Amino acid sequence: MTSILAVLTRGASPDRGDVAGRANTLRAGVLGANDGIVSVAAIVVGVAGASSAHGAVLLAGLAALIGGAVSMALGEYVSVSSQRDGERAAHVDSGSNPWAAALASAGSFLTGGVLPLIAVMLAQGAARVPVTVVVVLVALALTGAAGARLGGAPAMRPTIRTLVGGSLALAATWSIGFLVGGSGLA
Numbered sequence: 001m002t003s004i005l006a007v008l009t010r011g012a013s014p015d016r017g018d019v020a021g022r023a024n025t026l027r028a029g030v031l032g033a034n035d036g037i038v039s040v041a042a043i044v045v046g047v048a049g050a051s052s053a054h055g056a057v058l059l060a061g062l063a064a065l066i067g068g069a070v071s072m073a074l075g076e077y078v079s080v081s082s083q084r085d086g087e088r089a090a091h092v093d094s095g096s097n098p099w100a101a102a103l104a105s106a107g108s109f110l111t112g113g114v115l116p117l118i119a120v121m122l123a124q125g126a127a128r129v130p131v132t133v134v135v136v137l138v139a140l141a142l143t144g145a146a147g148a149r150l151g152g153a154p155a156m157r158p159t160i161r162t163l164v165g166g167s168l169a170l171a172a173t174w175s176i177g178f179l180v181g182g183s184g185l186a
Contacts (some may be wrong), residue, residue, distance in 0.1 A: 017110065025100045028076045030147040032105035035072060036112030037143060040064045041136040042173040044120040044168045048128050049177025057128075068113060073106035115139050133170055140164040140166040 043064040047057045080098040087094055116136050123131035144162035148155040 001008035028101040028105040032108035033112035040113035041116035042169040046173030046177035049174040052111030065113045069106045069109045072109045073102040076105040077102040107160040
């Protein structure tokens with residue numbers, strides 16, 4: 001955790017061994033937070049577009065939060081384990097740790113994913129979706145900027161990428177929820 005905070009405040013530099021040795025964990029953390037924010041937000045906004053029932057939105061959001069965190073952890077574990085196996089076969093040791101990457105991914109997914117869930121549950125009536133969208137866009141902007149900072153890059157392009165991608169996901173799932181809800185199928 002100290003290394004992540006240090007990189008966020010000072011930025012990454014290629015010659016810093018502590019950053020290089022933890023690259024997979026840092027990447028997993030940023031990716032997990034971004035995926036948590038977008039995945040959970042897309043699901044709760046989609047369900048909110050179809051139904052005004054808080055129970056349905058909460059259930060869908062919790063399922064997305066838990067299922068996504070487990071999926072992210074498993075994916076990171078398998079991915080980093082495969083990378084480490086290849087490094088070992090090539091007699092290279094980068095210090096890749098599949099467990100650290102899995103925990104970083106799951107933890108950051110939960111942290112990011114809980115934001116839209118809280119927003120959609122606390123907002124009332126017609127404000128639910130707009131409030132959630134604003135919370136999500138702020139969280140995505142911060143995640144994009146943090147990811148850029150971790151990589152030692154300027155923040156503008158990564159921030160715009162996360163905002164555009166997240167906005168497209170929210171628009172698509174809300175539209176589908178709205179159409180399905182309006183059709184009487186939901």
